[in-house]
Amino acid sequence: MNIVLFEPSEIGKPLPRDYDRSNHIIEILGRSVGDRFDAGVVNGLRGKGTVTAIHDDRIEFEFEEAIEEPELYPIDLVVGMTLPQTCRKILRDATAMGVQRIFFVATEKGEPSYSSSKLWTTEEWRCQLVAGAAQAFTTRIPNVSIDLSIEEAMALVQSANTKVALDNYEASSSLANIAGSKGAVALAMGAERGWSSAERDLLRRNEFELAHLGIRPLRTETAIVAGLAILSQIFVT
Amino acid sequence: MNIVLFEPSEIGKPLPRDYDRSNHIIEILGRSVGDRFDAGVVNGLRGKGTVTAIHDDRIEFEFEEAIEEPELYPIDLVVGMTLPQTCRKILRDATAMGVQRIFFVATEKGEPSYSSSKLWTTEEWRCQLVAGAAQAFTTRIPNVSIDLSIEEAMALVQSANTKVALDNYEASSSLANIAGSKGAVALAMGAERGWSSAERDLLRRNEFELAHLGIRPLRTETAIVAGLAILSQIFVT
Numbered sequence: 446m447n448i449v450l451f452e453p454s455e456i457g458k459p460l461p462r463d464y465d466r467s468n469h470i471i472e473i474l475g476r477s478v479g480d481r482f483d484a485g486v487v488n489g490l491r492g493k494g495t496v497t498a499i500h501d502d503r504i505e506f507e508f509e510e511a512i513e514e515p516e517l518y519p520i521d522l523v524v525g526m527t528l529p530q531t532c533r534k535i536l537r538d539a540t541a542m543g544v545q546r547i548f549f550v551a552t553e554k555g556e557p558s559y560s561s562s563k564l565w566t567t568e569e570w571r572c573q574l575v576a577g578a579a580q581a582f583t584t585r586i587p588n589v590s591i592d593l594s595i596e597e598a599m600a601l602v603q604s605a606n607t608k609v610a611l612d613n614y615e616a617s618s619s620l621a622n623i624a625g626s627k628g629a630v631a632l633a634m635g636a637e638r639g640w641s642s643a644e645r646d647l648l649r650r651n652e653f654e655l656a657h658l659g660i661r662p663l664r665t666e667t668a669i670v671a672g673l674a675i676l677s678q679i680f681v682t
Numbered sequence: 683m684n685i686v687l688f689e690p691s692e693i694g695k696p697l698p699r700d701y702d703r704s705n706h707i708i709e710i711l712g713r714s715v716g717d718r719f720d721a722g723v724v725n726g727l728r729g730k731g732t733v734t735a736i737h738d739d740r741i742e743f744e745f746e747e748a749i750e751e752p753e754l755y756p757i758d759l760v761v762g763m764t765l766p767q768t769c770r771k772i773l774r775d776a777t778a779m780g781v782q783r784i785f786f787v788a789t790e791k792g793e794p795s796y797s798s799s800k801l802w803t804t805e806e807w808r809c810q811l812v813a814g815a816a817q818a819f820t821t822r823i824p825n826v827s828i829d830l831s832i833e834e835a836m837a838l839v840q841s842a843n844t845k846v847a848l849d850n851y852e853a854s855s856s857l858a859n860i861a862g863s864k865g866a867v868a869l870a871m872g873a874e875r876g877w878s879s880a881e882r883d884l885l886r887r888n889e890f891e892l893a894h895l896g897i898r899p900l901r902t903e904t905a906i907v908a909g910l911a912i913l914s915q916i917f918v919t
Contacts, residue, residue: 447899515897538901541898541900541901541904542900542904542908543896543898580900581899581900582897582899583898619915619919620915621915621918657918658911658918659780659914659917660752660820661778661780661818661819661820662817662818662819663775663778663779663818664778664817667778667779670911671779671907671908671910671911672911673908674907674908674912675911675912675915677896678858679858680896681858681894681895681896682856
């Protein structure tokens with residue numbers, strides 16, 4: 446946690462002591478009354494918090510807004526719905542890497558039913574986004590949708606300049622050879638067991654180019670980080 | 683696990699039933715007597731295993747060697763010794779991504795004492811390498827050293843053509859701008875809290891260029907995957 450993020454509704458209210466964030470401020474950062482810490486509002490401004498009181502069950506703080514955060518990168522991620530523990534990592538890392546939208550889609554070889562897991566039926570998915578932004582010292586989190594069909598996601602990313610799907614089997618080009626042009630990017634990645642033939646056809650019909658990351662198949666969450674690293678290079682100055 | 687890997691000493695001997703690998707062959711892959719599965723010898727040839735007997739407490743198999751695996755990429759990783767759970771991910775992902783050597787070094791802001799954790803005092807570190815290779819459908823694993831000083835690691839990677847250290851504070855260039863020339867690569871990454879001033883000087887004296895991955899600090903293990911993805915592009919065809 447490189448910055449302590451609050452929801453707009455939490456500003457001006459005491460923060461319970463048993464929360465990650467109050468522990469972080471008091472125990473990890475070692476802040477006392479009067480001390481400042483990096484803080485921000487989710488999808489809002491970044492600034493400084495000041496500890497104004499420490500009680501057994503809560504801390505109090507003031508928040509001073511100061512800095513408009515840079516926009517997220519114009520990168521959309523389309524991912525086959527997969528295991529909750531994998532989705533957690535994707536949510537956190539893709540947020541930290543600056544992705545603007547994430548669409549979890551049903552795929553033939555994936556497990557659409559995972560969208561009924563606790564990760565998705567509670568607010569936990571959003572906590573992962575906030576944790577990713579807090580790691581990345583920023584306030585902005587991506588929009589996330591689940592339970593989409595591939596077709597629906599394709600329609601939502603239709604205007605991207607670069608559309609690429611990671612694939613270990615039928616890709617003729619490495620991702621590095623495709624990346625490089627400016628403009629919005631859509632990156633599609635199947636679940637653990639990849640795309641079906643029908644899905645590859647659908648991706649191609651929607652002008653997605655199939656690309657690989659080399660001969661070594663990576664775990665879904667690792668391939669996504671690797672793919673985002675390569676594709677986001679054009680936005681990093 | 684995309685391939686079942688064996689140590690040379692395990693070939694021709696029964697495999698206990700309670701092992702990950704026998705479960706994988708019988709339960710996950712659903713193989714019966716006479717069925718074949720992708721198999722290989724750690725740092726040796728890849729080929730096919732055939733199940734020859736299934737007992738309550740063990741399975742028996744034959745292994746047919748066939749294919750020499752491609753060399754690992756000429757990429758060395760120098761990493762500040764950090765939390766065992768972080769090192770586990772680095773070991774597994776860096777192996778899957780084809781790194782040839784990993785040096786864990788003591789850094790001022792890291793925790794050299796973590797090298798006395800169970801990960802390092804048992805064979806568990808090596809199991810992580812084998813798991814990474816099994817994910818990547820290959821047999822080759824990197825050489826790993828721990829308890830080195832930064833100076834010792836610098837000496838071991840001295841001849842690399844591209845030497846780069848990830849740094850969020852004093853880097854003037856993005857990694858993408860440095861990557862691209864052919865030849866051996868050394869990538870250095872501090873532990874969670876990064877490099878000290880003295881270490882930055884030491885890195886610069888050893889011709890390491892400081893580079894960043896953008897304005898968003900990533901977790902150590904995520905930054906390593908992102909850095910390796912960018913640096914290995916020149917070796918991926």
